Amino acid sequence: MKPIDILNETHLKRTSCREGILKVMLESNEALSENEIRERLEGNYDRTTFYRSFKTLEENHIVHKIIIDASLTKYALEEQYLEIGPLHSEKETTSMHAHFHCQQCNTVKCIPLKDCPTPVLPEGYLIDHFELIVKGTCQLCNLN
Amino acid sequence: MKPIDILNETHLKRTSCREGILKVMLESNEALSENEIRERLEGNYDRTTFYRSFKTLEENHIVHKIIIDASLTKYALEEQYLEIGPLHSEKETTSMHAHFHCQQCNTVKCIPLKDCPTPVLPEGYLIDHFELIVKGTCQLCNLN
């Protein structure tokens, strides 16, 4: 899937900022921070434009924000827009994924979970959804 | 357990700011934001002092920070220092707890989890620990 297709599909205007962000994200197989995206982007955009673009993409369920801690926020494409990457090649239809944060190389990846039981909470709590953040060492860092 | 006891036990100086923060947190059965704590606090402290106090309490494993999203950070006492609250009365020795965020009243609570399986990740990932954030409606809001 290409940036333009995604924007058309969601009835968003195809502006160069949005296209650029999506292009960078489609080429990456991990979640990226605002700065990581900006570095790989061709054009130069105002911070405001950048934030507004993310907001729009988020509201239209194209990307989602992953907050690891106060100083580490990353963005990832929604699963349906991912095309490549070894982790997603099996085309499973998992509704649930974890956010894996490698404490060594500081990368964040969405990891599809095969069987993830809904946590059991005490009586009276109504669960809308849950988020799972896993911290540790990624495959690449484990090899070294 | 009293604020002073906690500070003595961890060999921290008993300053009025630390004592105040711990007093407020011991009296609450939910996680509190910086502002919520400041409002309930008697003295008036500089923001810097406040942040440094939290940092010290965190480093000494007395409280932990819970980041729900970019504009909602709360602090909770470590389980061992909690004394009251219906949710903790059973004195289970759970190593794992979820952070429940009520989307209606915006409160955050630590919920002990009875059986929480470690998520299964693809080959090569080494898990240090994981965090579970559950969003939904709390007991109190469900009654209304």
Next chain:
DNA sequence: CCTACATTTGCATCGTTGTTGCATTTAAAA
């Protein structure tokens, strides 16, 4: 293809959160 209109962008400005350096004050050990 051109026009009109709604949307998006860039800029200036503001607010919040959190950090750092430094001089002063305070807690606690001697």
Next chain:
DNA sequence: TTTTAAATGCAACAACGATGCAAATGTAGG
């Protein structure tokens, strides 16, 4: 009580993110 290491308050700074407004741009309709 004295000493000293730690904590505090203040000023300044940096990063993140939001808002209002004028200018630029994308797109639908003719």
